[in-house]
Amino acid sequence: MAQSRPHNVLLFVADGLRAGMVNDKNTPNMAALIARGVRFTNTHSLFPTFTTANASGMATGHMLGDTGDFSNTIYTGFQVPGAGDSLTPFLENDPVLGDVDEHFSGDYLNEETILHAARDAGFSTATIGKLGPALIFDHTERTGQHTIVLDDSTGRKGGIPLSDELKAALGAAHLPDQAPTRGDNGKSGNATTPGTSVANVEQQNYFADVATKAVLPLFKARQKPFALVFWSRDPDGSQHNQGDSLGRLIPGINGPTSLAGIKNADDDLGRLLAALHDQGLEDDTDIVITADHGFSTISKESTTSFAATQTYADVAPNLLPPGFVALDLAHALGMALLDPDAKAAPVAAGAHSKFGNGLIGGDADHPLVVVAANGGSDLVYLPTGDKALAARVVAALAAQDYVSGLFVDDALGSFPGTLPLSAVALKGSAVTPMPAIAVNFRSFTTGCADATTCGVEVADTGLQQGQGMHGSFSRADTRNMMGAVGPDFRTHFVDSAPASNADVGKTIAGLLGLQIPDKGKLVGRVLTEAMPNGTMPAAESSVVRSEPDAAGRVTVVLTQTVGETRYFDAAGYPGRTLGLPSD
Numbered sequence: 101m102a103q104s105r106p107h108n109v110l111l112f113v114a115d116g117l118r119a120g121m122v123n124d125k126n127t128p129n130m131a132a133l134i135a136r137g138v139r140f141t142n143t144h145s146l147f148p149t150f151t152t153a154n155a156s157g158m159a160t161g162h163m164l165g166d167t168g169d170f171s172n173t174i175y176t177g178f179q180v181p182g183a184g185d186s187l188t189p190f191l192e193n194d195p196v197l198g199d200v201d202e203h204f205s206g207d208y209l210n211e212e213t214i215l216h217a218a219r220d221a222g223f224s225t226a227t228i229g230k231l232g233p234a235l236i237f238d239h240t241e242r243t244g245q246h247t248i249v250l251d252d253s254t255g256r257k258g259g260i261p262l263s264d265e266l267k268a269a270l271g272a273a274h275l276p277d278q279a280p281t282r283g284d285n286g287k288s289g290n291a292t293t294p295g296t297s298v299a300n301v302e303q304q305n306y307f308a309d310v311a312t313k314a315v316l317p318l319f320k321a322r323q324k325p326f327a328l329v330f331w332s333r334d335p336d337g338s339q340h341n342q343g344d345s346l347g348r349l350i351p352g353i354n355g356p357t358s359l360a361g362i363k364n365a366d367d368d369l370g371r372l373l374a375a376l377h378d379q380g381l382e383d384d385t386d387i388v389i390t391a392d393h394g395f396s397t398i399s400k401e402s403t404t405s406f407a408a409t410q411t412y413a414d415v416a417p418n419l420l421p422p423g424f425v426a427l428d429l430a431h432a433l434g435m436a437l438l439d440p441d442a443k444a445a446p447v448a449a450g451a452h453s454k455f456g457n458g459l460i461g462g463d464a465d466h467p468l469v470v471v472a473a474n475g476g477s478d479l480v481y482l483p484t485g486d487k488a489l490a491a492r493v494v495a496a497l498a499a500q501d502y503v504s505g506l507f508v509d510d511a512l513g514s515f516p517g518t519l520p521l522s523a524v525a526l527k528g529s530a531v532t533p534m535p536a537i538a539v540n541f542r543s544f545t546t547g548c549a550d551a552t553t554c555g556v557e558v559a560d561t562g563l564q565q566g567q568g569m570h571g572s573f574s575r576a577d578t579r580n581m582m583g584a585v586g587p588d589f590r591t592h593f594v595d596s597a598p599a600s601n602a603d604v605g606k607t608i609a610g611l612l613g614l615q616i617p618d619k620g621k622l623v624g625r626v627l628t629e630a631m632p633n634g635t636m637p638a639a640e641s642s643v644v645r646s647e648p649d650a651a652g653r654v655t656v657v658l659t660q661t662v663g664e665t666r667y668f669d670a671a672g673y674p675g676r677t678l679g680l681p682s683d
């Protein structure tokens with residue numbers, strides 16, 4: 101990386117692509133790329149294994165304890181205008197990201213992003229694709245003048261504007277300046293109607309058209325190096341919403357719609373690679389491919405949950421409703437439940453909150469417990485910092501058969517059966533409110549050659565049993581696809597050293613020659629072993645165990661370290677997490 105002019109970088113993210121699904125048949129372009137360049141085999145999504153969280157890791161090179169993007173839905177401690185004044189906004193939204201930036205001193209991540217640093221250093225920069233993660237790569241630049249941002253909201257309410265220069269390039273390429281919607285791919289169905297049977301092809305064709313026919317030619321004409329992020333919503337969106345398996349764990353996320361979503365992502369990568377080749381940019385461009393997280397099929401079964409014993413208009417009998425953690429905690433604590441996403445209206449008997457989030461006890465402005473529902477894991481906040489209440493919440497959660505491991509804020513003290521948030525790199529320099537407890541849900545496998553391709557997890561979601569989710573500490577969710585190719589990478593190299601999405605951020609900063617000062621200490625590493633003349637680092641494995649609680653439950657996390665950088669393979673209660681030995 102000593103060359104006077106750094107190479108270009110393309111970061112391609114296939115949202116929710118399981119590493120074990122990458123092969124010549126499903127993903128010929130990715131399979132060929134990692135065969136030609138670097139195949140990472142010891143990969144890690146950051147827990148909670150959600151999209152905005154991992155986007156924050158890639159964008160900054162820091163783990164979530166520093167970025168404070170703890171999950172897709174977090175408790176912000178203020179009413180977020182772009183989320184209908186909710187205290188628990190969903191971050192995959194451009195106005196919401198603007199609101200949280202404004203509230204947290206202009207930068208909710210509190211760490212400079214790689215695209216921000218790259219444009220300051222004179223690179224051309226663009227981030228294209230899925231709403232939310234795309235903007236996170238340069239979220240403080242909302243004018244559209246310096247970094248090109250194209251996502252679902254482009255040309256629509258709340259979208260980041262386009263520069264005149266880009267509009268002209270779109271016009272020259274006969275492309276509209278409004279992104280298509282997801283159409284039928286956005287249909288998730290319900291308890292009686294299956295979800296979508298089509299991948300997100302039309303919308304992503306537009307993003308691929310923009311990248312290949314407008315942005316790359318524009319960048320080439322500028323004769324400056326560039327950094328381009330392309331975030332493919334597929335296969336995530338298709339695996340979530342697929343209607344292939346309503347109510348059934350098999351085929352789950354391995355049916356035809358999910359496979360079409362995987363192919364769609366691979367097709368988009370193929371188009372980008374072809375454009376780099378055709379426009380003469382291939383030899384000067386490093387390409388990093390990753391997924392923000394893996395994926396699992398949803399289970400809604402529990403024999404201990406109060407919420408599952410109630411009847412709801414939109415939930416199949418005896419299954420967990422959306423918001424079961426909020427309902428079960430309110431029940432166990434004997435406190436009222438309010439819905440932060442419905443102007444704090446009380447949640448009536450036989451109902452659940454709109455998005456599963458909950459404000460428990462106190463009043464709407466001073467809740468005692470807040471639940472941010474996310475999917476394969478939830479976040480629980482205790483705004484008053486009450487340690488006795490924390491003990492009651494921990495006990496109530498630990499008694500549920502859907503829980504597999506609890507991680508508690510170090511500041512609340514030590515609780516048997518749980519590990520501290522610091523044990524999984526969730527305690528750092530974050531400026532957003534600290535969760536009190538990260539609640540991991542149970543996971544298992546339906547049985548297949550590579551268990552991480554047929555994982556199942558209990559998930560707190562409006563989606564149905566048999567659809568798809570992620571967010572847990574299952575190895576099926578933490579094991580993401582990763583690869584790289586280009587002038588700064590080795591060829592035909594299998595990299596078995598631990599790697600994570602925080603490393604992706606630090607590695608791209610290294611490729612671009614950026615010197616970004618770190619505020620927090622939870623940093624990834626540059627994956628130098630994957631570069632010419634690099635040497636394999638020493639990695640150590642360890643098993644971190646909590647003290648047992650009164651019922652003998654122990655939270656365990658499988659950890660690897662390279663120097664100061666930590667990686668987490670899987671965690672939870674032994675026997676209740678895929679990838680964790682049952683003893």
Ligand SMILES: [Zn+2]
Binds near residue numbers: 116336337570
């Ligand atoms: Zn997702």
